[in-house]
Amino acid sequence: MASAKLPENRWAWVEVDLGAVRRNTRAFKALLRPRAQLMCAVKADAYGHGAVECARAMLSAGASQLAVATVDEGVELRRAGLGCPILMLNESPLESVGTLLEYQVMPSVYTTDFAFAYAEKAVGMGLVGKYHLAVDTGMTRIGVLPEDVVEFRRMIDFHRGIECAGTFTHFATADVIGDWDFRQQGSRFSEAVAALQGAGLETGLVHCDNTPGTVLHPEFHFDMCRAGIGLYGLQPSETCAPRISLEPAMSVRGRVTRVVTPAVGEGVGYGLTYRVVKPNTQIATVPMGYADGLARSLSNHMDVLVNGARARQVGRICMDQFMFAQDLSGLRGYRSVSPVQHGDVVTVMGRDGDEFIGADEIARLRGTINYEVTCNFGIRLDKVYV
Structure with missing residues (x-):
């Protein structure tokens, strides 16, 4: 549980363990050769964890960009x-x-219109605008095609207002061991870099490995690797899990605002999709809902942790609240050693005693990936750094 001061205005929050962020950063840094740099992705508010605080932690642990x-x-x-x-x-x-x-934020560049606008503005401000050249090696998202990189650079490099500080691509299947498409992307990128260098054009820092690529493909570390989800302690794929040990940094918790013991047959929530089936069943309310990232699709399908044990979420998850059931009947099922009380801490994601609910468990229930889970929780909930 958090040792820091909890929010005063709402009984629902996200906890972020910055020590875990630092340790994960060091784990990725340790994979690189001595002179290779580590770039940390802190987009989407650091995947919901808080960009400024996480960025500081990562830089203190050896990241450079x-x-x-x-x-x-x-x-x-x-x-x-x-x-x-x-x-x-x-x-x-x-x-x-x-x-x-x-603000000296380097853009990725892959169209002439943007490159010239950026260069002209830089000259007007008495600056030289640095950029990284994006190469589309097969993901078909952004970038200059490999066969066009030399011509593209020659078209824009005459301008004194811009300077290439890096060249990169992004892998689509770096997590798939032995994948043909990955090998093709890697080959295309290597050939594009060689073509640029052969034409006497500056490439800046060459980088292509993302989180799974950094773990699984050291042959493509080049000058720098870009790590993302792994920095927050989440595995990008099952293939990476045996290769690197990571610590989840995010927990999501709330406190019980109401506890009742309804009669058998009473319904819970919109549509009354759950009805009490056993006597002596507590229904507890927590002030967290789908506006906070707890997806409505999880309704009646997920567990929470309270008093070190699992309890079943029941009824439809509301925009700002959800309910769970605590069976005190003495029968087998979801129950804890003691009744739920007003103010009890409820863990939606994280650890409570010997029990743990991770982003991967929630992602499986939602039919999505752990990235989306943490990003969603980070939108509205207050963050507590521990």
């Missing part, structure tokens, strides 16, 4: 006093290039 997805995410880090290189992993609207330059 950060990656974001939007202009505002980069600006937030700069306004917090972080001075390391920051890469935005795409292009932004042309109207934003002045902000990128003002």
Whole structure:
């Protein structure tokens, strides 16, 4: 449980263990050769964990650069006093290039219109705008095609307002061992980098390995690796789990706001999708719902932890609240050693005693991935750093 001061205005919160973030960062850094750098993805508010606080923890643990997805995410880090290189992993609207330059957030570049707008604005501000060249090696999302990289660079490099600080691609199947598409992407990227170097063009830092790539494919570490979800203690795939030990950094908790013991047959929640089937069953309410990232699709399918044991969530999850049942009948099932009381701490994700509910368990029930689970919880809930 949190040792820090809990929120005063609401009995629902996210706990983030910054010690775990630092240890995970060191675990990834230890995979790299001595001169290779580690870029940490803190986009989407650090996957729901809090970008500024996590970025500071990562930098203190040996990371050297950060990656974001939007202009505002980069600006937030700069306004917090972080001075390391920051890469935005795409292009932004042309109207934003002045902000990128003002706050020294490097964009990814893959269209001439953006490159020229960025360069012209830089000259007008008396600056040189650094960027990373994005190469589309097969994911078909962003980037210049490998066969076009030399021509593209020659088209934009004449401009004195820009400077290439890096060249990168993104793997689609780095988590699949022995995958043909991964090998093809790696080959295309290596050939594109070789073509740029052969043409006498500066590549800057060469990077392509994402979280699973960093773990599984050291042959593509190059000058830098970009780690994301693993920094927060979540495995990107089952193939990575045996190769690196990680500690989940996020827990999600609330406190009971109401406890009643309804008669058998009484319903719970919208639509009365659950009815009490045993006498002496407590129904407890927690002020957390789908607006906080607890997906409505989990209704009547998930467990929570209370007093060190599992209890079943019942009824439809509401926008701001959910209910769970505690069976005190003495029969087998979901029950704890003591009744639930007003103010009891309820763990939606995390550890309570010997029991643990992780993002992967919730993701399986939702039919999604752990990335989405943590991002969703980080949207509205207050964060407590421990």
